[in-house]
Amino acid sequence: MRQLIVAAALAMLGCGANAENLSGTLQKVKDTGVFTIGYIGDSQPFAFVNPQGTPVGYSLDLCRKIAMATKEKLGLAELELKFVELTFENRFDAVADGQVDIECSTSTITMSRQERVDFSLMTFVTGGSLLSKSDKPIASVDELAGKTVAVLKGTTTAVALKAFLQSRQIDAVVVSVADDPEGLAMLNDGRADAYAGDQVTLIGQIIKSRDIRGYTLSQDLFSFEPYGLMVRRNDADFRLVVNRAIAKIYRTGQFQSLFEKWFAAVGIEPSPVLIAMYKLQAMPE
Structure with missing residues (x-):
């Protein structure tokens, strides 16, 4: 037993x-x-x-x-x-x-x-930042007045960007895009002056494009993204x-x-x- x-x-x-x-x-x-x-x-x-x-x-x-x-x-x-x-x-x-x-x-x-x-x-x-073309650089969100900015729809970055623009009374056109390729395409062909996104993922997109000198990334952040x-x-x-x-x-x-x-x-x-x-x-x- x-x-x-x-x-x-x-x-x-x-x-x-x-x-x-x-x-x-x-x-x-x-x-x-x-x-x-x-x-x-x-x-x-x-x-x-x-x-x-x-x-x-x-x-x-x-x-x-x-x-x-x-x-x-x-x-x-x-x-x-x-x-x-x-x-x-x-x-x-x-x-x-x-x-x-x-x-x-x-x-x-x-x-x-x-x-x-x-x-x-x-x-x-990370945090929200702006990607622009080096020949038409945008150093901060404050420079978006009268300009068009693309941003991924359904993201916290989109919400934060719109709130930031409103709080600063910056008159910019915000266009929602489905994915990063669409946002970059708008930037590259001039339909958008900037593409907004989380700074570290924007860096990833620059690296992926293999045209590092062709883009400028703003250093100030308009949101906090954990x-x-x-x-x-x-x-x-x-x-x-x-x-x-x-x-x-x-x-x-x-x-x-x-x-x-x-x-x-x-x-x-x-x-x-x-x-x-x-x-x-x-x-x-």
Whole structure:
């Protein structure tokens, strides 16, 4: 009898995550053996498709590490990663409806968005800026009077830009575009005098264009944009796995190699606010 009790105890210890009452995303991943990552494919260097057709980037590297933490949490021998390309318009529904388990791009954390989805710890901090042609540079938002500026529709940058223009009583024409290529096309052919976006993603677009000297980036910021990874609401156990993985990346210094890989290599240096973000969220176990 004693041997049976010992064996039963060892079996219970060996169950690990399988002995827990799983729910939500963790239960879904355990049942299917698939971890589904959503991303916006034109968000270089955070999320984009490389020439080999593979989704890559800073945010996607974070999510790959989160996937491995989920695999370990569930005690799975194998875990398939599935990537689903999203748009700025459908990303919230894709997360809320369970089409993807996590969204890994450049989504700004806001209170109103948390009525629909939840967010991880902050993964990056940037702000709204202006991209213009070097032969007709625009150094600040104050210079937009009487000019046309393009901006991605459905983004916090668009809301912040309009609010900033109104607060400064700057009379500018704001045109909404569906994606970065459309915004850059408007700038390049003269239909827009500037293209507004998060400064770090605008830098990514300049690098992608391979015409660095052809563009000017304003240095002043008209908004504060803290990025996070989107997950479903009311899924605390999975969000804990996500945040534990991110905190470990910050705590152990793994973020340094990620930053070097995706930002420092193209001349982007970490701002004091970003360095503080890494340090403040490097929470202990």
